[in-house]
Amino acid sequence: MVSLPETITAGSLPSVLRALEEIRGAEGNIVQCDASRVRFVDQLGLCLLSFAMRECAQWKQELSLNGLPAQIQSYMARMNVYANAGVVQPGQFRRHNQAGNLQEVTSITDQSEIDVTTRNLAHAVVGTLPEFQPDSEPDAMTGRRAGDTAYECISYVISELLNNSVTHAKRGGNQRCRAWVAAQHYASRGKVGISVIDDGCGILRSLQDARPRLAKAGHSEAIEMALKPEVSCNRDLGLRGLDTANQGLGLTIIQGIVRRGGGRLFLGSGDALYISNANGAWFKKIPHWKGTLFYAEIPRATLESLTVTGQLGEYRSADDIDVDIDFV
């Protein structure tokens, strides 16, 4: 029987991925898991559990989470983990579609789903923030309402991550890869957690066309490069299509948002996990994950002050050309 750890979170990712490896290697129609110790699941954990359930279902297996505490099972149902995986939730509880009202795990495979998924999730998260008052009048000077900046910040992070997952992750024959996204405001802890994972080609493979020297690089080097501005860009491969002409700024800007917000960030791909918080940044070895895993936690108190405007100047290069733009 596969034993699940007490916490299914970004912080316990090595043990979570080891359990997932055992689940994937299990034979028989029912994969038995001892889930009696599980005490907490974050957004990354929700995405991974939904992935595991879906993958088992594709192999005609049922993932049985034996002894899962009732409150965890209820939480997973509210977050749509079972339905998202296309499996029937154990027990009598049947959940109605709450998209836009609750912060559900969502999975997508197509670029056309990015914007609507982002808006629904960001609206649902911001709706739980105490400062958000949907009926309030906009500020006479700025035209903005409380919660607008938080909404834009959360939308920005989710959207850019999904752009990566359903575009760049499809290289190397991974056209059918899927991305999972989850976000939640933890009122008692005063934090917002956001996670996006995919089962695509991973960061190393996604960079190799633009950076041939990465052919001999490891996963940690690829993650480092992906976080630097313009290093992962494909300026112009002479091809057209959404995967070919990015500027290599998406993850860089997201890291800047999380750092300026005083948050922490986990970015994993292959056998490497990059962790960044107020104490610094470092790498950790993890059991191999084919695609990409992302989790960020940002203090709610800083969300209303986080905009991309303040950091974009850092990404200008000496060879950028100043072009007069007619703003009215």
Place this chain on the structure above:
Amino acid sequence: MRTNFDLSAKVDGGFVGSRHAGLVLRQELECALDQHEQVTVNFSGVNATQSFVDEFIGILVLDHGPNVIKRIQFQGCSDSVRSILKLVVGKRARDHLQRHSNTTH
């Protein structure tokens, strides 16, 4: 002649982030530029990611050169969108120049 390109009418919910949307809207903008000398792109009430702006406007500059920006007026941009536009246009103008430098040597 000038025509209006109202993004708020084409984007749901005041936020647009995907390259997919950028591609679709750029194709519409290119049609508008084919038919009119000047286009006013109205960003009022719309916020966007760098990826969207790059696909929407940046690739336009990459393909046609920075002079295409002289035919476009940007209306109602938030501070974030202004900053992103300046960054994206500056980099894609550089990329356009490098592309043409490479092809002439």
